[in-house]
Amino acid sequence: xxxxxxxxxxxxxxxxxxxxxMVNEGKSDIRMVPSVVSGDPSDRRSIITAASIPAKKLGIKxxxxxxMALRVCPSLVIVGGDWAWYKECSEGFIxxxxxxxxxxxQFSIDECFIDMSFRCKADNAVEVATRLKxxxxxxxGFTVNVGIGSNKLLAKMASxxxxxxxxxxxxxxxxxxxxxxxxxxxxxxxxxxxxERLTSYGINTIGQLASLGxxxxxxxxxxxxxxxxxxxxxxxxxxxxxxxxxxxxxxSAERTFSKDLVExxxxxxxxxxxxxxxxxxxxxxxxxxxTVSMFVKYNDFTVAQKQCQTEQPTDVTAVILNEARRMLSxxxxxxxxxxxxxxxxxxxxxxxxxxxxxxxxxxxxxxREWDMEYDRKKAEAEDARMLAYxxxxxxx
DNA sequence: TCTGGGGTCCTAGGACCC
DNA sequence: TCTGGGGTCCTAGGACCC
Numbered sequence: 001x002x003x004x005x006x007x008x009x010x011x012x013x014x015x016x017x018x019x020x021x022m023v024n025e026g027k028s029d030i031r032m033v034p035s036v037v038s039g040d041p042s043d044r045r046s047i048i049t050a051a052s053i054p055a056k057k058l059g060i061k062x063x064x065x066x067x068m069a070l071r072v073c074p075s076l077v078i079v080g081g082d083w084a085w086y087k088e089c090s091e092g093f094i095x096x097x098x099x100x101x102x103x104x105x106q107f108s109i110d111e112c113f114i115d116m117s118f119r120c121k122a123d124n125a126v127e128v129a130t131r132l133k134x135x136x137x138x139x140x141g142f143t144v145n146v147g148i149g150s151n152k153l154l155a156k157m158a159s160x161x162x163x164x165x166x167x168x169x170x171x172x173x174x175x176x177x178x179x180x181x182x183x184x185x186x187x188x189x190x191x192x193x194x195x196e197r198l199t200s201y202g203i204n205t206i207g208q209l210a211s212l213g214x215x216x217x218x219x220x221x222x223x224x225x226x227x228x229x230x231x232x233x234x235x236x237x238x239x240x241x242x243x244x245x246x247x248x249x250x251x252s253a254e255r256t257f258s259k260d261l262v263e264x265x266x267x268x269x270x271x272x273x274x275x276x277x278x279x280x281x282x283x284x285x286x287x288x289x290x291t292v293s294m295f296v297k298y299n300d301f302t303v304a305q306k307q308c309q310t311e312q313p314t315d316v317t318a319v320i321l322n323e324a325r326r327m328l329s330x331x332x333x334x335x336x337x338x339x340x341x342x343x344x345x346x347x348x349x350x351x352x353x354x355x356x357x358x359x360x361x362x363x364x365x366x367x368r369e370w371d372m373e374y375d376r377k378k379a380e381a382e383d384a385r386m387l388a389y390x391x392x393x394x395x396x
Numbered sequence: 397t398c399t400g401g402g403g404t405c406c407t408a409g410g411a412c413c414c
Numbered sequence: 415t416c417t418g419g420g421g422t423c424c425t426a427g428g429a430c431c432c
Contacts, residue, residue, distance in 0.1 A: 013432095039400060047400050062432090068397040108432050191430050224406070225429090249404070256400060291424090301399080307425065340400085404431080411424080 004116040004125055005241065007147040007155035008097050008132070010089075011164035013110035014050035016142040017089040018079050023141070034058055035077035038066050043258060049081060053164065084389055092140050100132050105241045113152050115241040122171070129167045137165065153237035154179075156188060175235035180207030187232060194221060194229075209233040247348075248285065252293075253277040254342030260299040262337050267296075271328065274343045275321035280378060282345060283371065288313035289345035294324040296332060297340035304331040313349050317374070318367040320345060 010016060014037040019030045034055040039046040044067045051060045051069075055076065060069045069076055090109045098104050103115035120128045129146040136144050147159025148169045157179060158170035170178055185195045187206050197220055203209050209217075210233035217226040231237065253274040261267050271294070282289055293307035306327035310319065324343050332338070361367075 045399080047398095049400085063399080065397060065399050068399080071397065111432080189430060193429060222407075250402095252402065254401060293425095303427090305426070309424075342401090344402095402432090404429100406429080407427085409425090411422100413421085413423105414419100 001117065002122065003150050004120060004122060005149055005152055005155040006097075006100075006114045006116050006125075006129055006132070007107075007149075007152065007159040008093070008112055008114070008136075009145045009147070009156075009159040010093060010110040011143045011145060012050050012052060012056075013089075013142075014081055014086060015052050016050075017086050018082065019052075020089070020141040021082065021085055022079075030077050030079065033077055034060065034073045034075070035079065036060065036066070036069060037079055037081050039081065041066070041078040041080050045256060045258060084385070089140065089142070093136055093142075093144070096136050096139065097132065100128070103241050103243055105243060106245065113155060113241050126167055126169060133165065133167060151235075151237040152239055152241065153188060153232050154235055157186075160186070170235075172235055176207070179235065180205060180210060182206050184209050187229070189225075189228065189232065194225075197221065206233050248287075249348065250344055250346035251278050251281050251287075251289075251348075252342060252344030254295075254340055256297075256340040257338070260337035260339050262335065264334065267328070267332075267338055267341060268325065270341050271324055271343060272321060274341065275317055275324060276374060278343055278345055279315060279317035279320050279371065280375060282348065283315045283375060286350055287348040288315045288351055289320070290314075290347035290349070291345065292320050292323040292327075293344045293346070294327050295342045296328065296338050297342075299337040299339050301339070306331055309347075313347075313351055315371075316364065316367050317371050318363075 012031075015035065016031060018037055023029050031052050032054065033052065035052045036048045036055055037050045038048050044065070046066050048060065048062055048064050048066060048069060051062060055069070055073070058073050060072060060076070066078060086109065094104070094106060094112060097112055097114055101114040101116050101119050105113045107113060116125065116128065125148050129148055133144055133146050136142070143165035145159045145161075145163050145165070146167045147155040147157065147161070148167065149155040149158050150172055154170040154172070154175070158168040161168040161178075182205065184190050184198045184203060184206055187209070190198070198204075198209065201220060203212060209229060212230070214226055214230050217230055220226070221229065255270045255274055257270070290310055290313045291307055292310060293305060295303055295305035297303050308323055308327060310323060314320065320343070
């Protein structure tokens, strides 16, 4: 049976969502002028999270440093993000999409797939998609693109065609006309490195990639990836719309300093902070981790990383932090300036029974109490924030 | 111009066991 | 004494996504 898949993608999500909020507050619509959302607008080290269409027309792109964009456009409007609001917008948009089909896979905060096979016919798919797009615009105030195809890949490629506020189809019989002329970089999973590798062999378009023998492709990118690229370039993808959200496989946090650091105590402080964040998150989600990893990025952007196994699965901040400290001392010479530190945990389990060891660190009880206190304070802060947020929304 | 933060998956080599 | 081959786990590194 021929499937009908929609891919719904919010146009410049964080920027649109911030604009909606500002318009609600009676401010001018930043979608109409060159504007960007960045992590910390006052920090020249931060990068652009989302850009308005007028900004994009000036060559300003996502992931570009703010300082670079300011050179191009000194009058650029820079705004910070509001995660609580973004979450609300995301939930609103997902819930409208779900009302069109319960077979929905959330792909990220601002993208989802829905399986419409039993909800419409190929003949009226564009009409239904247009209705969905318009409903989101009128109820929530922001625009989306809807891509329609017979699989997830084609739907996703289609939603990336002309923006904003558009519906596009990419059926199998349109692949040759609409997808093959595009550059290889436009194909999902082809990033910078793969593009370089392919173009250096004279493979410039998706069409050329589609006709390349699997043997040659394997020599370029390895067997598994070659198979996937070959299928995708030919418009084939049999992956289902996954309605279950998979459990997290890892958690991590990282901090980039406003100035590169050389003082061990400063770096340790940052390591402490990220350890608190990561450990708190795994406790919140009822996980314990058996692998701890850390990395440092030096001022020349080279990265040193280490990972290790813990004696038993743990969610204790101090245990995770101590492993990270030990590994840091093993990789860092104590002199090279450090730009960024990060810490992660993986190999997660929900095991709740902690194996008691006769030789357990006597400080462990104290560590656990410290964590409980930390979690309690976090929860309090979160409650206060939610309350303030609701109060503010009610008064508007 | 000077590069964030949070994830997933894959590969390759070495250690260790049978 | 020397040898092979398969399986699994771990580590490091790389590529991609939003």
